[in-house]
Ligand SMILES: [Zn+2]
C-alpha cells in the first residue's frame with residue numbers, strides 16, 4: 001500500500017508552556033485528501049467506471065520474455081492508481097488526483113514536561129496519497145529559555161541572591177513560582193556561600209510520576225562598597241575570628 005510523505009516542522013514554545021503543556025494551532029502546507037470529491041477523484045454526483053486498462057483489477061500483469069523463459073510480474077495499475085475504477089468525469093478541484101496541496105490548520109497538543117529537542121509524532125497527519133495511508137507529522141520542539149527558571153531533568157532551578165546579613169541570620173523571602181503563585185520560603189542561616197534549597201513538588205510535572213522539585217540556588221551577595229561604619233563592624237568581626 002502506498003504511503004504519503006512524512007512532514008517535519010519546528011515549533012518554538014515558551015518555557016512555561018513546555019512545562020505545563022499547551023495546544024498550538026499551526027498552518028501547514030501539505031498534500032491532503034480533496035475535500036470536494038473526498039479522494040475518489042470524480043466530479044461530485046458523477047459515477048466511477050471500471051478502469052479499462054486493468055479491467056477493474058487494480059493491477060496489471062506484465063510478461064517479459066528472456067532467454068531463461070517467460071517472467072510474469074504484477075504491478076499496480078497506473079491508470080487508476082490501483083483502485084480499479086476511474087472517474088467518468090474528473091473532479092475539477094483536484095483534476096482527478098483525489099489529493100490536493102493546500103494550507104491546513106493543525107492543532108498540536110504539547111504534553112506537559114516536554115524537553116527542548118523532543119519530537120512529537122502525529123501518525124497519519126503528514127501528506128495524503130490517493131490510495132493508501134497518509135505519512136506522519138513530526139513536530140520538533142524548541143523551548144525558549146526563561147529569564148528566571150531553568151530545567152534540570154524533572155527539577156526546576158532558579159538563582160536567588162541573599163544579602164550577607166540574611167545569610168548569617170536567616171530570613172524569609174517571597175518568590176514567584178513558574179505558575180505565577182507567590183511562595184514564602186524560609187532561608188535558614190547559611191553555612192556556605194552557596195547552598196541549595198529544595199521546595200518539594202514545585203518542579204516539572206510528570207505523567208504518572210511524582211512532580212519534580214524546585215531547587216533554589218542561594219548565593220551570598222557581598223556588598224560592593226563598605227562605609228567606614230560598616231568597615232569598623234567588619235573589623236570587629238575579624239577580631240572575633242570570623
Ligand atoms: Zn477532488
Ligand SMILES: [Zn+2]
Nearest residue numbers: 051054077080
Ligand atoms: Zn486500472
